[in-house]
Amino acid sequence: MTAIGEDQPRPVRAGEELDTSKLAAYLEQELGVTEAITVEQFPGGHSNLTYLVRAGDRELVLRRPPFGSKVKSAHDMGREHTVLSKLAPVYARAPRVFAYEATGDVLGAPFYLMERRRGVILRKDLPPALAADHAQIRRVCELLVDALVELHAVDYTAAGLGDFGKPAGYIERQVTGWTERYAKSQTDDLPAVTEVAAWLAAHMPADGAPALIHNDFKFDNVIFDPALAHITGVLDWEMTTIGDPLMDLGTALSYWAQASDPPAYHALPFGPTARPGMMTRQEVADRYLERSGRRADSLVFYYAFGLLKTAVIAQQIYYRYAKGLTGDARFAQMIFGVRLLSEQARTAIERNAI
Secondary structure, three states, X not given: OOOOOOOOOEOOOOOOOOOHHHHHHHHHHHHOOOOOEXXXXXXXXXXXXXXXXXXXXXXXXXXXXXXXXXXXXXXOHHHHHHHHHHHOOOOOOOXXXXXXXXXXXXXXXXXXXXXXXXXXXXXXXXXXXXXXXXXXXXXHHHHHHHHHHHXXXXXXOOOOOXXXXXXXXXXXXXXXXXXXXXXXXXXXXXXXXXXXXXXXXXXXXXXXXOEEEOOOOOXXXXXXOOOOOOEEEXXXXXXXXXXXXXXXXXXXXXXXXXXXXXXXXXXXXXXXOOOOOOOOHHHHHHHHHXXXXXXXXXXHHHHHXXXXXXXXXXXXXXXXXXXXXXXXXXXXXXXXXXXXXXXXXXXXXXXXXO
C-alpha cells in the first residue's frame, strides 16, 4: 500500500497574522516555552483558523476564531476546549489540549493550543496514488463512516459531558435556530431557503437516542495515517453538542457531493467524495445505519437539514464579506453556495431521495 504525504502548513495568509511577541510571552508564562517561535498556517477552512506554532523541537497547534467574525456561538473556543479536554481521555482521535486563553488580550480573540496530530488530510484533489486505487478509496470511506459511528457510541456522561447539551427537543431547536440565523444574516432573495426551512418545520421526526455529535464531520476534518489504514485524529470540534446523531449524519451527507449531482454543484468546495470509487450518499447512510444499529424513517429530512445548515453557515460567512467585516476574497463566492445548497435540498425533498 502506498503511503501518502502528510498535510503541511503554509505561510500565514495576509490579514490573518498573529502577534508573535505577545504569543511568545504567553507561551513562556503558561507552558514554560523559552525558545523563539515561528508560526505557519494550515490551508483550507472558512471558519476557525488553525496555525502551527514551532518552538525548538516542540510543535503546537493554535486555534482561534476568524478575524472580523461577530457570530460568537459559531466560534466558541471555550466550547471546543471543554469538549477536547473531556473527550481526549476516552476517544483516542481527539487531540489533547495544553492551554486556553479566554480573554482575547493576547491575540485579540480567545484561542487554545493543542497537540499536533501528524498525518494525511484528504482534500478535493486526491493524491495520484490514491486516485488510481478504487479499493483503497472505498476503504477510506468506510473508515470515515466507522469513525462517526464510534464517536456516537462514546459514553458522554462517563466522560463528564453529560451537561454539554440539551438532547430533549434537539431537532426542533436546530430547525428553528438555523432558520432564525438565516433571517439574521440574509442578503439575497433565495426562495429555496425559505421553502426548505418550511418543509423541515412541517416534517420533524421525534428525537432519537442522544449521542455526542460533532456537527462538522467530513474528510478535511479527519487525519489519516500515511498508509490510509487508520484515522488518527478528528479536528474542528467547535459545534459539538449532545443531540440526535442522525442530525450529525445528515450534516456529513450534506458535504458528500457525488457524480450524479448537477455539474454546478461540483464547483462547491467539498472534499473528494465525487471522485471515482467513492461511496454514494446512500451507501454512506446504509453503512452508518448498519454499523450503528440506528434507524432512520426519513433520510431525506436529515440530509435536507444538513444542506440547510451548511447553506446558512455559508450565508453567515458571506454576510461578513458583504458587510465589510472581512476582505478575504474566498468569501465573495459564498452566496452561490447558499443558492446551490438550498436548491439541492429542495430537489432532494421533491424526489424523496438523498
